[in-house]
Amino acid sequence: MNRAANRRVLAHYGYLAVPLGLFIVLTILAAMRSPNLFTGTGLAGAVIVAAPLILCTLALTPIVMVGRGSVDLSIGPLMGFVNVTLVAWLTQGGFTHPLAIFAWAMGLGAAFQLLQALVILYVRVAPIIVSLSSYLVLTGVNLLIMPRAGGLAPDWMMAWGAGRSLLSPVTFVVIAALLLWAVFWRSTLHGHVRLTGADERMAYTSGVATEKVRIGAHLLGGVFAGLAAVCYTGLIASGDPTQGANYTLQAVTALVLGGASLSGGRGGAVGSVLGALNMFLVANLLATFHFEMISGAATKLAFGLILVVSLLANALTANRMSTR
Amino acid sequence: MNIVRRMTLAAGCILALATGPAFAQSAVGELPPDQQELYKLVDPAIPLGQSAYRDFKPKKAPPWKIGYASTYAGNTWRAAILKEFTEVLLPKYKEAGLVSDLVVTQSDLKDAVQIQQMRQMVDDGVDAIIICCSNVTAINQTIEYAHSKGVPVFSVSGYVTSPYAITASENNTQGGYVSGKWLAQEIGGKGNVLLVNGIPGFASSDSFDVGAKKALEEFPDIKLVGTVAGQWTDQVAQVEVQKFLATNPTKIDGMIVQSASENGVLNAVLQSGRDMMPIVLGGEASAACYWRNNPKFVSKSFHFWPPASDARLVWDVMMRTLEGQGPKIQSILRPALPYTIEDVNAALKPDCDTNSTDWVEPANDGWWPASVAPGYFLRPEDPLAWRPKS
Numbered sequence: 001m002n003r004a005a006n007r008r009v010l011a012h013y014g015y016l017a018v019p020l021g022l023f024i025v026l027t028i029l030a031a032m033r034s035p036n037l038f039t040g041t042g043l044a045g046a047v048i049v050a051a052p053l054i055l056c057t058l059a060l061t062p063i064v065m066v067g068r069g070s071v072d073l074s075i076g077p078l079m080g081f082v083n084v085t086l087v088a089w090l091t092q093g094g095f096t097h098p099l100a101i102f103a104w105a106m107g108l109g110a111a112f113q114l115l116q117a118l119v120i121l122y123v124r125v126a127p128i129i130v131s132l133s134s135y136l137v138l139t140g141v142n143l144l145i146m147p148r149a150g151g152l153a154p155d156w157m158m159a160w161g162a163g164r165s166l167l168s169p170v171t172f173v174v175i176a177a178l179l180l181w182a183v184f185w186r187s188t189l190h191g192h193v194r195l196t197g198a199d200e201r202m203a204y205t206s207g208v209a210t211e212k213v214r215i216g217a218h219l220l221g222g223v224f225a226g227l228a229a230v231c232y233t234g235l236i237a238s239g240d241p242t243q244g245a246n247y248t249l250q251a252v253t254a255l256v257l258g259g260a261s262l263s264g265g266r267g268g269a270v271g272s273v274l275g276a277l278n279m280f281l282v283a284n285l286l287a288t289f290h291f292e293m294i295s296g297a298a299t300k301l302a303f304g305l306i307l308v309v310s311l312l313a314n315a316l317t318a319n320r321m322s323t324r
Numbered sequence: 325m326n327i328v329r330r331m332t333l334a335a336g337c338i339l340a341l342a343t344g345p346a347f348a349q350s351a352v353g354e355l356p357p358d359q360q361e362l363y364k365l366v367d368p369a370i371p372l373g374q375s376a377y378r379d380f381k382p383k384k385a386p387p388w389k390i391g392y393a394s395t396y397a398g399n400t401w402r403a404a405i406l407k408e409f410t411e412v413l414l415p416k417y418k419e420a421g422l423v424s425d426l427v428v429t430q431s432d433l434k435d436a437v438q439i440q441q442m443r444q445m446v447d448d449g450v451d452a453i454i455i456c457c458s459n460v461t462a463i464n465q466t467i468e469y470a471h472s473k474g475v476p477v478f479s480v481s482g483y484v485t486s487p488y489a490i491t492a493s494e495n496n497t498q499g500g501y502v503s504g505k506w507l508a509q510e511i512g513g514k515g516n517v518l519l520v521n522g523i524p525g526f527a528s529s530d531s532f533d534v535g536a537k538k539a540l541e542e543f544p545d546i547k548l549v550g551t552v553a554g555q556w557t558d559q560v561a562q563v564e565v566q567k568f569l570a571t572n573p574t575k576i577d578g579m580i581v582q583s584a585s586e587n588g589v590l591n592a593v594l595q596s597g598r599d600m601m602p603i604v605l606g607g608e609a610s611a612a613c614y615w616r617n618n619p620k621f622v623s624k625s626f627h628f629w630p631p632a633s634d635a636r637l638v639w640d641v642m643m644r645t646l647e648g649q650g651p652k653i654q655s656i657l658r659p660a661l662p663y664t665i666e667d668v669n670a671a672l673k674p675d676c677d678t679n680s681t682d683w684v685e686p687a688n689d690g691w692w693p694a695s696v697a698p699g700y701f702l703r704p705e706d707p708l709a710w711r712p713k714s
């Protein structure tokens with residue numbers, strides 16, 4: 001009986017083995033090559049740099065879990081959209097109270113995701129097309145709102161980017177996001193999201209309100225996107241309309257590195273956070289080598305290779321589990 | 325109030341705009357009069373206050389370890405600037421016992437990665453950081469962090485707004501203005517113009533556009549018929565201009581191009597089968613080679629951001645600052661330098677390569693003359709000959 005229970009846990013969380021293993025290896029390598037990372041300021045810097053990516057990846061997670069191949073390509077520009085509106089509209093308009101900033105960021109993120117969910121559900125366009133259109137539209141809109149990087153974050157946020165202490169506000173935002181995930185994880189919505197993602201027809205015939213579930217997943221993703229934007233605004237203490245595209249690519253990579261299935265049903269906060277942390281550690285490690293001109297190419301090559309290897313490893317472990 | 329007035333400078337005629345208040349509060353007044361003239365047409369976002377490093381003392385004696393946190397490596401310009409650092413400046417200053425090492429990173433235009441790399445450099449004990457062409461505000465907190473650890477940050481080719489950085493860059497608004505004005509005159513003050521800019525949203529690109537558009541506004545018969553983003557990369561610019569020419573049958577009488585993409589633009593026009601029109605060239609040796617073979621192509625061209633010269637500029641400013649020479653002003657800006665077919669003939673052989681990845685650079689130290697540099701520092705000395713005073 002114990003073995004049966006073990007097997008069930010393995011089947012549920014076995015996909016975490018690869019990201020966790022990679023995380024341990026990368027941490028050991030980083031400790032050897034870049035020991036300064038594990039000092040107070042090193043970790044403080046790591047948190048503020050990694051937080052937007054962690055939260056972007058977290059934002060993708062419920063949306064990809066709900067299936068139909070809905071990888072939200074618009075996540076980066078959406079974060080950028082919240083960032084530029086926070087700086088160009090709210091801060092310049094004098095609305096700088098932390099409550100107003102957080103409410104705006106999470107509300108805007110959720111509203112945009114709601115819109116995407118409604119288009120996917122009722123206009124019946126494939127999610128990838130909807131999010132690709134959003135990506136293009138938002139990239140343009142961001143440049144219209146803020147033609148070039150600039151502006152200032154609210155005063156209370158200005159010191160976030162200095163990253164001198166591990167217990168910075170950014171750390172608390174990330175912790176709050178993880179708590180929110182824990183609430184979601186305990187709720188029935190979580191099970192319904194997984195069921196809908198794994199087999200939408202079966203979920204529907206079992207009485208799951210799949211449309212509401214999809215909307216719920218998008219709303220949750222939108223809230224995380226808003227939090228990502230708050231952390232990003234803190235990191236750069238200003239607005240930037242050009243960085244969104246980068247985050248889409250990185251977050252999707254981190255999502256896959258974290259073991260989530262792009263076809264839905266499988267994924268979670270632990271995997272996504274590990275995926276994002278692994279991305280950070282790889283970049284950190286590569287910076288300790290003298291690649292000079294080719295360091296950009298080396299970084300991309302490394303991410304590509306790690307992605308392929310971890311996908312293969314994931315596929316192998318999944319195979320082993322299903323043949324048992 | 326804006327005062328537009330004409331002035332003569334070196335080989336070219338430059339129209340300039342002085343913005344009164346910003347000018348008065350800045351440290352520009354401390355510069356030699358001939359250099360003050362160069363600050364009359366400046367992007368208002370560029371900080372011109374007193375430098376935070378006027379009384380700076382380095383955290384330790386030389387040799388110093390230098391970090392270079394670049395943002396991109398995908399074009400010939402970036403390659404040339406890095407080559408100058410690693411193959412010319414580093415060996416020279418190593419031999420003088422002033423620099424021990426150069427650490428290079430590249431962030432692929434990701435601000436967060438650049439922030440991480442710069443923090444890593446500071447934590448690993450570099451004595452100064454050079455950044456290239458960065459986001460104007462995103463890394464300000466990181467620059468402040470570096471400053472708090474005694475590490476000055478120098479921005480080459482593109483400004484940053486942090487008061488704790490020193491910018492050593494070209495004056496892009498002025499560059500855009502003189503090139504726009506030259507093109508307008510070259511095509512007889514009337515016709516359709518296409519603007520091929522860099523990356524919209526990036527400071528250098530936008531500052532240049534502001535200057536170029538300002539110049540074109542002075543010619544009512546000139547129409548700006550389109551803007552495409554060449555991304556300072558030949559291949560990108562070539563595709564973008566090809567697309568534009570294919571979908572816009574209107575006659576294009578001239579093109580203003582942000583350099584590091586002029587050869588791509590040139591090729592796009594050649595492929596389109598249209599008659600060649602005047603194009604603003606920067607310093608790509610490939611495009612200059614076409615000019616050498618077709619001397620009637622244009623009457624002159626400009627050095628906007630000669631890479632090796634820009635590298636020498638920022639290195640010189642950094643060494644002087646580390647040596648405690650006290651930079652006077654936050655932003656040291658260089659004007660676009662005109663050059664002619666004679667300069668091209670001198671720089672390139674008749675059998676030059678139209679696919680070259682080299683750059684035509686200003687002759688000698690024309691970009692940052694040894695006679696000019698001391699005027700920007702409170703306690704100037706020759707940076708290479710300088711030794712610590714015991």
